Amino acid sequence: MSGPAAAIVVAGGSGERFGRAEGKQLALVAGHPVLSWSLRSLDACGLEVIVVVCHPDRMDEYRAQAVEPLGMATTVVFARGGETRQDSVASGLAALPDGIDIVVVHDGARPLLRPELATGALAMLRATENADGVIVGHPSVDTLKLVDKGRVVETADRSRVWAVQTPQVFRASALRDAHESARRDGFVATDDSALVERYGGVVMVFEGPRDNIKITVPEDHAFVEAALLRREKEE
Numbered sequence: 001m002s003g004p005a006a007a008i009v010v011a012g013g014s015g016e017r018f019g020r021a022e023g024k025q026l027a028l029v030a031g032h033p034v035l036s037w038s039l040r041s042l043d044a045c046g047l048e049v050i051v052v053v054c055h056p057d058r059m060d061e062y063r064a065q066a067v068e069p070l071g072m073a074t075t076v077v078f079a080r081g082g083e084t085r086q087d088s089v090a091s092g093l094a095a096l097p098d099g100i101d102i103v104v105v106h107d108g109a110r111p112l113l114r115p116e117l118a119t120g121a122l123a124m125l126r127a128t129e130n131a132d133g134v135i136v137g138h139p140s141v142d143t144l145k146l147v148d149k150g151r152v153v154e155t156a157d158r159s160r161v162w163a164v165q166t167p168q169v170f171r172a173s174a175l176r177d178a179h180e181s182a183r184r185d186g187f188v189a190t191d192d193s194a195l196v197e198r199y200g201g202v203v204m205v206f207e208g209p210r211d212n213i214k215i216t217v218p219e220d221h222a223f224v225e226a227a228l229l230r231r232e233k234e235e
Contacts, residue, residue, distance in 0.1 A: 003101030008092030011079025011108030037111030068089035132201030
């Protein structure tokens with residue numbers, strides 16, 4: 001399937017752990033709002049539309065500060081954020097125009113996204129007929145433990161463990177069905193691939209760089225800024 005693709009950018013978090021009352025999406029990093037970096041990369045991916053999901057009171061602010069200064073070629077629309085990330089993605093899905101076959105879901109707080117990472121995952125999904133999704137991540141370099149009340153109960157087989165990021169790319173129909181099933185059953189997951197997996201979908205992995213981090217705490221901001229400034233010098 002090689003039909004039209006769109007993106008949903010989740011930008012509705014409170015940023016509580018980031019320590020900034022107004023959140024992290026508009027925090028400046030290397031001279032631009034955090035959200036702008038993700039949008040700029042997605043704008044280079046040949047998408048039909050990008051849906052930014054955020055708090056309804058901040059839509060105008062996000063558009064004025066993070067979208068309009070970019071002069072994007074891709075149409076950007078906004079959708080109302082939900083109580084959970086899962087609710088926000090569902091809201092983004094509802095805002096997509098008819099005819100979208102593939103959906104890219106990305107965290108607005110991952111500004112180190114490169115266009116080739118998203119297009120690589122898109123190409124993999126389009127080339128894999130039996131796949132319902134492709135998620136970006138990398139093999140774990142750490143030993144991971146399952147812990148219960150401070151006690152280690154199991155050591156995971158590291159050879160089979162990946163650290164998962166976004167973008168995550170899905171057949172639109174599979175993602176919608178997975179979200180609807182989860183809504184009916186009251187099931188909540190921390191990412192969209194878990195919903196598709198639960199629904200019986202086939203999800204593949206596309207290896208990406210370890211530095212594609214999500215800005216969560218203040219020290220992440222310093223790391224991302226250094227990486228972006230270094231990247232601009234290299235380019």
